[in-house]
Amino acid sequence: MEALEKYLPELAERFYSQIPHHPNAFRVFSGGDAQIARLKQTLQAWAKALFCGVYDHAYAEERYQIGYRHVRVGLEQKYVISAMGIVRAFLSECLLLEFPASDVRLRYARAVSKMLDLDLNLMCESYMHASMQNLRALNEHLERANRDLAEASRSKDEFLAQVSHELRTPLNSILGFTKLILDGLTKTRDEERELLRDVFSSAQHLLGLVNDILDIGRIEAGRMAVRVxxxxxxxxxxxxxxxxxxxxxxxxxxxxxxxxxxxxxxxxxxxxxxxxxxxxxxxxxxxxxxxxxxxxxxxxxxxxxxxxxxxxxxxxxxxxxxxxxxxxxxxxxxxxxxxxxxxxxxxxxxxxxxxxxxxxxxxxxxxxxxxxxxxxxxxxxxxxxxxxxxxxxxxxxxxxxxxxxxxxxxxxxxxxx
Ligand code: HEM
Missing domain, CATH: 3.30.565.10 (Histidine kinase-like ATPase, C-terminal domain)
Incomplete structure (x- = not known):
């Protein structure tokens, strides 16, 4: 497999001549030519490690981190998958050049394909991880919103109970006092006037409450008009x-x-x-x-x-x-x-x-x-x-x-x- 290493600079050139044409590449390549030159080097290092044959925990972690860098720059997973196609096509061309048609070439072709699948899976794992984190955050957000809604609904119920009570008090006074007057239970004109004053102020109070409730209704419905x-x-x-x-x-x-x-x-x-x-x-x-x-x-x-x-x-x-x-x-x-x-x-x-x-x-x-x-x-x-x-x-x-x-x-x- 070392035979393929001499093709890596060309792989890097081919790769970075093609992927900047990806639809959202302009967003993720923010470092200009210097960044691309650096990435050509890191791509070669990445490909070299493919052939080293040691696929241990450290290798997996490194691939995961490369995937994570792509998540962080906001690159969608589908672009990583399609870019892997460029690598795959290039390496099979190299195999054709390097090995005559034989079982050896077939074995190498299968091995390269498996290594690329492995790498793609490892890189994509970071995408899955990021999606899970997003889902978890969304879930927490929804749970919080749900709790807030339940709390708001409880406050509204309590408020309704209290306001109903508030409305009943002046209404009871109005009904009670007018009944006293209508039943002729007041002894003097002054006593009657005193009760009527209470009826009047209870009605005023009631009007204030109803006005507040109507105002809130308008505000909540976004229909409060002001004339400035x-x-x-x-x-x-x-x-x-x-x-x-x-x-x-x-x-x-x-x-x-x-x-x-x-x-x-x-x-x-x-x-x-x-x-x-x-x-x-x-x-x-x-x-x-x-x-x-x-x-x-x-x-x-x-x-x-x-x-x-x-x-x-x-x-x-x-x-x-x-x-x-x-x-x-x-x-x-x-x-x-x-x-x-x-x-x-x-x-x-x-x-x-x-x-x-x-x-x-x-x-x-x-x-x-x-x-x-x-x-x-x-x-x-x-x-x-x-x-x-x-x-x-x-x-x-x-x-x-x-x-x-x-x-x-x-x-x-x-x-x-
Ligand atoms: C098989 C597909 C790909 C491979 C193997 C690959 C490989 C790499 C490697 C090895 C690095 C360096 C990571 C590091 O320093 O930790 C890197 C970084 C980067 N890659 Fe890729 N890449 C792939 C696809 C793409 C695609 C499709 C794009 C854009 C369209 C892209 C954009 C970038 C960018 C912007 C960085 C720099 C990230 C940073 O500065 O943190 N890559 N890539």
Missing amino acids: EDVDPREVLDSTLPLITIPAHEKSLELCDETRNTELPLVRADEVRFRQILLNLLSNAVKFTPPAAPGEPAGRVSVRARVLPASDAPAAPDGHGFLRFEVVDTGVGIQEEKREAVFELFVQGSAGPRHGGSGLGLAISRRLVQIMGGAIGIENGDAGSGTTVWFTLPLAPNQAEQVAPFAHEKPAARVRK
């Missing part, structure tokens, strides 16, 4: 803060608009959704800030705003900066590990129905902010030391981008105590 235009944040703040003054007052909380003496630039937003987000954050802040114990300073909920210039933050799609709002409270806070979860659908952070409401507000707010091109998050506020929820909205074009620090003009900014 230039909006004056001052108007939104001025029309939203009064809605929260009564609940804040009932808990003796200070409500501070720290933006009051600052000029705020226009933002690109859907005004109704902008108000909804702000109201949601403010309601949460009031809900989770307990009234002060006797002798303690009053709890406090503040709104701040400042401009983030385009150079300071990942710019909005049109290259403008953002206006960042913060709702800061001195309430019960939220643990670090729960901060992401409160923005997820059907996952209850501390803002769950235990405190009333659908528990969907933050998830809805996040989607709305994202649709409008901004971001939302929770900062500092470890459990017990209050929470800061912030969100950003893109600045309208041509808005001044001066950096305005958060205003701290508490006494003048106080809305109501």
Whole structure:
């Protein structure tokens, strides 16, 4: 068999004159002429080992590694198989030249064919191994996805059970109180009005829950439409803060608009959704800030705003900066590990129905902010030391981008105590 060794340089030339024409060869030969010159040498070394007759573990491992190099460069197995055809054809030509027609040539031809089969099998083993690894990874991925789906479905079921309960409570009040009135069981006109007020606020609460559920339905179906235009944040703040003054007052909380003496630039937003987000954050802040114990300073909920210039933050799609709002409270806070979860659908952070409401507000707010091109998050506020929820909205074009620090003009900014 050594007689064939003198043909190996020619084999290498023939091989590398043909395989660069394989359809995806241009992707795998990235090293130019120098790589091809090197590969001509390694191909000869490979072919020489074919004839050495020692097919032990080290030999198999070496072939496996050569196959593995091809897997790694992204060469499909079928090209290795067809390239082996080039080697096979060349070596049978050499046998014809080297040996006269005889049993010896036939024996050598069979031996060469077996050696090439063996090598091809060894090289292809790495392809099988790589496929198995891929399958295993895919399987793990599917198992994980399956577990996530089961978890999501469980959260959704729990959520449905909780929301159904939440819906029943105000409905029962509405039914119970109206029945009392209809059955004439109220003694005075004042008593009747008191019950009607409860009916009204239960109906309002119910409407809020139904609206949240409808919003989530739209968001989940990808049908949440927003009408983005230039909006004056001052108007939104001025029309939203009064809605929260009564609940804040009932808990003796200070409500501070720290933006009051600052000029705020226009933002690109859907005004109704902008108000909804702000109201949601403010309601949460009031809900989770307990009234002060006797002798303690009053709890406090503040709104701040400042401009983030385009150079300071990942710019909005049109290259403008953002206006960042913060709702800061001195309430019960939220643990670090729960901060992401409160923005997820059907996952209850501390803002769950235990405190009333659908528990969907933050998830809805996040989607709305994202649709409008901004971001939302929770900062500092470890459990017990209050929470800061912030969100950003893109600045309208041509808005001044001066950096305005958060205003701290508490006494003048106080809305109501
Ligand atoms: C019977 C078929 C083939 C044999 C015997 C063979 C042999 C070899 C050998 C011995 C090496 C060197 C491996 C090392 O240094 O560890 C190598 C590397 C390489 N082969 Fe092949 N080859 C075959 C088919 C192909 C085909 C069809 C292509 C492309 C169309 C190809 C592309 C390459 C490339 C790009 C490398 C370099 C890989 C790297 O740098 O890691 N080979 N081949």
